[in-house]
Amino acid sequence: MTKEEIYEFDLNGYIVYRDLLSTEDIVRMNRIIDADQAGKEAANSFHFSFLDLDPCFLDVMAHPRTLQIIRVMVGDWLRLDHAYGLQLTQAMEVRENLHGGPRADQGEHQYQWLDGKMYNGLIVVMYALADVNPGNGGFICVPGSHKANLVHRPPVTSHLVVNPSLKAGDMLVFTEALVHGTRRWQGDHRRRSLLYKYSPGYSTWADYEGMQKFRDMAKNDLQRDLLRPPRVGGRTPLNFPEVTP
Numbered sequence: 558m559t560k561e562e563i564y565e566f567d568l569n570g571y572i573v574y575r576d577l578l579s580t581e582d583i584v585r586m587n588r589i590i591d592a593d594q595a596g597k598e599a600a601n602s603f604h605f606s607f608l609d610l611d612p613c614f615l616d617v618m619a620h621p622r623t624l625q626i627i628r629v630m631v632g633d634w635l636r637l638d639h640a641y642g643l644q645l646t647q648a649m650e651v652r653e654n655l656h657g658g659p660r661a662d663q664g665e666h667q668y669q670w671l672d673g674k675m676y677n678g679l680i681v682v683m684y685a686l687a688d689v690n691p692g693n694g695g696f697i698c699v700p701g702s703h704k705a706n707l708v709h710r711p712p713v714t715s716h717l718v719v720n721p722s723l724k725a726g727d728m729l730v731f732t733e734a735l736v737h738g739t740r741r742w743q744g745d746h747r748r749r750s751l752l753y754k755y756s757p758g759y760s761t762w763a764d765y766e767g768m769q770k771f772r773d774m775a776k777n778d779l780q781r782d783l784l785r786p787p788r789v790g791g792r793t794p795l796n797f798p799e800v801t802p
């Protein structure tokens with residue numbers, strides 16, 4: 558991360574990177590998900606699972622540019638905690654809400670600096686597979702709330718709440734220590750996002766047992782290491798891949 562990017566993430570608790578996924582990737586992933594959901598209840602469900610639908614989704618988990626960024630946030634032992642997709646249409650009911658915030662979930666949601674280094678708990682990498690235009694709804698947050706000194710969740714309609722716009726292929730990264738949530742979808746098209754949630758190597762938010770099956774699908778050491786169970790003793794850092802321009 559550049560100094561400017563670190564400043565932005567520190568200030569707001571989230572940051573958007575543009576064009577992380579190519580148009581071909583977006584079309585392909587949407588086709589795979591559509592095919593999986595065709596005729597199923599999942600097509601109308603807010604949450605969906607996708608990680609085992611195609612090897613391309615584990616490739617995205619290990620995206621070199623993404624890992625380079627979240628390494629700064631989570632450290633050299635980072636691991637994939639869990640992943641799921643979110644989709645919304647105007648017709649879908651969604652419980653509008655704000656949740657998370659500093660020290661939430663037994664203190665797991667955390668944001669701290671020590672000796673010039675950033676420390677985070679669960680970090681969310683959200684790839685947009687469809688545009689989010691101004692006022693569309695979907696992901697919302699209270700910028701800066703990851704550093705708030707009071708426990709408070711304003712109403713979703715508060716002037717403190719923002720709804721970041723995204724183009725398909727953009728990536729929004731946020732800390733779960735940020736107060737964040739969802740608003741009803743107002744767009745004419747369907748919202749669809751893939752959420753990859755990464756933890757420091759010593760911790761887990763989700764039940765690790767649910768992640769074990771994905772490890773068998775990993776096709777290289779990096780993917781296997783990203784899917785390791787949490788541990789401290791004797792742990793080796795990830796072997797981070799080169800980022801090619």
Ligand SMILES: O=C(O)CCC(=O)C(=O)O
Nearest residue numbers: 643681695696737738739
């Ligand atoms: O993107 C959204 O609508 C909400 C995501 C969220 O609440 C979460 O990742 O915890």
